Structure formats: C-alpha cells, structure tokens
Amino acid sequence: MPDNRTTREAAWERSTELPLFYASLVFIASYAVRVLATGASPVLRDAALAVTGLMWACFLTDYLARMVLSRRRPLAFVRRHWLDTVVVLLPQLRPLRVVKLHDAVQARRDRPRRELHLRVITYAGLAGLLLGFSGALAVYQYEHDTPGASIRTFGDAVWWVCETLTTVGYGDVVPVTTMGRLIAVVLMLCGLALLGAVTGSFSSWLLQVFRREDDEEPPENRSSPRAP
Template identity: 60%
Template sequence: MDDDSPAARWEQRTEIPLFVASLVFTALYATHVLAVDLPADVKDLCLTAMYALWLVFLVDYLVRWRLSGLRFLRFVTTHVLHSVVVVLPLLRPLRIVPLYDVVQRRQGEPRLSLYARVMAYTSISTLLLGFTGALAVFQQERGAAGATMRTFGDAVWWAAETLSTVGYGDITPVTTGGRAIAIGMMACGLGLLGAVTGSFSSWLMQVFTREGDKRPPGR
C-alpha cells in the first residue's frame, strides 16, 4: 500500500520542483565561479538567487522535520542525506533516487531492475559529484600560492583522478578548503566504486546462476 502520510504527500509534490531548483542552483554557482568577467551587479544577482534557493531548501528541510514528528536531533541523524544537502546545496542533485520514485509513482510504469537502478544512480552521481567538486575545489585553489590547479580543466582532471581513486598526483590541492573537499570526494569515490563493482558482480552471478539452472542435468 502506498504511503499516504503528510510527509509522503509533501515529498510527492515538491521533489521534482526542488530537483529543478537544485540544477538552477548548480548553474548559478558555475556561472559565479567560471564567468570571472561578469559585471559586479550580475554576480551579485547570481549570489542573491543562490541564497534565495538555499532558503527554499532550508524551508523544505524544516517542513520535512515538522511533518516527521521526530525530535530535531533524531531527524538529523536518521535523515543524513537531507541534512547534508541542506548544508551543502551543491550536493542536492544527488537526491535522484527519491526523484525516480516520485516519477515512477506518477507514471505508474514498471521500474528498472535493482542492478540497473544502482548503476544508473552511481553513474549520474559520479558525473554530478565530479562537476560540482571540480567547481568547488577550483574556487578554493584559483590564485592560491603554489597552486598546481590553474584552470577549470585542471580541476575536472583532478576530480576524475580523485573519484576513480587513481590519484596520479600531478595536480593536488594546496589550500585547506581544497584539501577538505578532496577528502570528501575520496570517500565518495570509494563508495560509488564499491557500489558499481558490487552491483555488477551480483548481476553477473545472477546471470550465470540462471544460465546454469537452464542447462539439462548431466548424465
């Protein structure tokens, strides 16, 4: 039976608009970081819009807390992803799993298999995390003394190295903020890589087991 609680209805109504708002927030942040030649008033407008969207995310978080009926600390610890994305709104696009569930409930179409969902989620999450991580670390490293990350292309290359856990070491963050971002991306890279590897291995085992069951018993 579908969940018809107030919290579920709120999520059903707001998940898609908030996901779109998170993409707009990411685009505004990218503009603020990369478009260095923008007039000051345009940059101020971008910042104002970003703060307004962040306020929307905060209101959504508080509404979810009130509808949950939990104490605030209990809600924070049991809704970790919600808590993280309200502090770091650049990560909000990673909430594509609830978005997928909302879309499927509205369309009533058959869902993808578990393995397909895991692989699709991790692939999209890796792209989004790599892009936002490159933006965030480039903002920290740009112009820093001794920085090896001189262009956004360098930041993207560094993000790919970090998320894939390769780490050539040709480009490394030198600022405290850049290194903090690097720690988070290393942890996320290990988690995403483990999810893909585990899901793919489970899928292969399922295929081989199914093929083995179809073979006639040996004489």
Template identity: 65%
Template sequence: MDVDEATGRQRRWEQRIEVPLFVASLLFLGGYAVLVLAYDADPVLWNLALALTLTMWLMFALDYAVRLKLSGEGPRFVRTHWLDTVVLVLPLLRLLRVVRVYTAVQRRRGEPRLSLHARVIAYASLSAVLLGFSSALAVYQQERSAPGSTIRTFGDSLWWACSTLTTVGYGDVAPVTTRGRVIAVVLMACGLALLGAVTGSFSSWLLQTFAREDEKRSPGN
C-alpha cells in the same frame, strides 16, 4: 500525530518535491558556476547568480523544515536524517541520496528488479558527473590564487576532479590549501561510494540473471 500517519505524510511530501528539488540542485550548480568562473564579470550578472544560488538554498531549507515538521521527531530528525542535514549545508551533495535507492535494491535482491538496478546505475553516474563538476568548481575557487598551487585554471581543476573521483590519483595536480584538501577528501569518499553502488548493483543484477537461467535449465522445472 500517529507515527504511521506522519510517515505517510512525509513520504507523500518527498514524492511531490523530488523533481523540483532536483531542478533546484541544477540551478544551484549553475548559479555557483557563474559565481566561480565569472567572478570578474559584470556585477549585475554576478549579483543575479548570487541571488539564484541563495534562492535555491532557501528552497532546500524550506523542504528540510517541512519534513522536520511532518516527521514529528523533533530534534532527533537531525540525527536520524543526517544525510539530509548535510545536504542542507551543501545542496550540491543532494544526489548522494542514491544510497537510499541502492538500499532498496539490496532489500529486494530476491526479485527481478532490472529497472531499479538500471535506475541506480544511471542515478550514480549522473551523481558522479555533477559532484565531479561541483568539486572542480569548489577547488578551483580555493586554489586559483593560492601560493604554490598547481591548479591555476578550471581545466586543471576538472582534470584533478576526474582523476580523484575515479580513484586514479595521478598526483600531477593537487590542492595545497586546507579547504581544497577537505573537498578532496569528500570527493574521494563520494567516488568510492558511487563506484560501490554501481558495481554492487550491476553484480547483483548479473547474479539474479544467471540464477534465473539456471532455474530454467533445471530438470525439475
């Protein structure tokens, strides 16, 4: 298969599957929330949530397999598309693909792209909310019964996620388990990345706006 043809087929597939995968991410999050928050509920409800979660994960696995096939790269696909590989393991991190959108903004910074800048900000904000919520669920699952834990309720976990994601870090509640701390490190990194995407895009838009105003006021125009 020709490289350009393979790239085109992969791009068309990604465009078609983008919305269904976004919906799958939300369904995955909903199923996982039930598994964590209603762990002592009716077994039928718990099993349904587990089935929904596994089904959505299989959908991501299928998407990964199709793009691996269409790329024609073979095993090299895992390395060149490392973010997609991470998403396969942790589907809730799929919205971190906002990095690709931000890269597109940077490449076109010489042109007025207000709608694209607005898209980055909205996408990053939504990513922050979903990542914060999912991290709160994951940490609560690990910490609620751990000895010496300060995160005993889901409310405590949400408060911790908000302070961590915004890089404030009050320190009044913090994970004590190894898995909880690993989740905290990932959330810290995500918080910095999303904050950088928003501030960078907004700053770029302001610079472009002021530059256009200066050009209009220039005597030579």
C-alpha cells in the same frame, strides 16, 4: 498498517524529488557563474548569488517540512536523516542521495526488479558528473589564486577531480589550501560510495539474472551426474 507520519513524509518526498533535482541543477549553474564569470558585470554576478541563495532556501524548506511531517524530535530526525542533513548544509553534495536508491535495491534483492537497478546505475552516473563539476568549481575557487598552487585553471580542476573520483590519484596536480584538501577528502569518499553503489547494484542484477535463467531452464537440459 503503515505509520501516518511515515506516509506523509514519503508522499512529500515523492512529490518534491524531481523539482528539487532541477533546483540542484540551477544551484550548480548559478554557482558556476559566480566562480567562472569573473569578468562578468556585477549585476549578473549578484543575480547569480541571489539565485544560489534562493535554491539553498528551497532545500532548507524541504528539510524543515519533512522534519515537521515526520513529527519526530529534531535530534531524532537528524540522526535518522544524517545524509539529508549533510546535503542541506552542502547543497553541492545533493547527488549523494543516490545512496537512498542503493539501499532500496538492497532491500529488494530477493525480489528482482531490473528497472530499479538500472535507475541506480544511471543516477550514480549523473551524481558523479554533478559532484565532479561541483567539486571542480569549489577547488578552483579556493586554489587558482593561491601562491604555489598547481591548480591554476578550471581545466586543471576538472582533471584533478577526475583523478580523485576515480581513485587514480596521479599527483600531478594537488590542492594546497586547507579548504581544497577538505574538498579532496569529500570527493574521495564520494568516489568510493558511488563506485560501490554502481558495482554492487550491477553485480546484484547479474546474480539475479543468472538465478532466474537457472530457474527457468528445463530439467532435462540441466547437467546431471553420469553413472560410472
């Protein structure tokens, strides 16, 4: 029988997955207002800051609720859910929860389920867009007014993020601040993880399709060795 604590935690996660996804969109939008709307009224910027803090409080509440429902010791919960711990500290990385979907696909590789593969690929694409936009905002915030920086506009930041996430790295624009370089390291790792999730899931789906077609092919249509 399934463990009750695991059932409760899973039920909570299923019920909050979509609302927290929308909360992450609101978080990124309010963060964008803080970074890009430099000429806006102080009231608007303060409101954006309040919304950003409120969304982060929602993420923290979800994390603590799951810790309580799991009935594990805090350190054991952190070790088991290390990715969630990172995400609650850096909410911009919340789209990285695609890793959980990728693990689910790998666990079901002996039971073909095309819908789950497509879900992983779709979610990875959304994660790449959200992470790219968040990374562009963050690197622009720390770089644009730094002496000697090559990332001067938000367009420069978007171009740099595209280079980094796709692991191309032309080197025409690069971060010069310590925080900008830390963001670069995170984006490099995220790009590799998302690329691996997409290619792994797509390859696994193709192999399952070919295997299923071979199993369904009539025996008389299969090639057999000819007699000399």
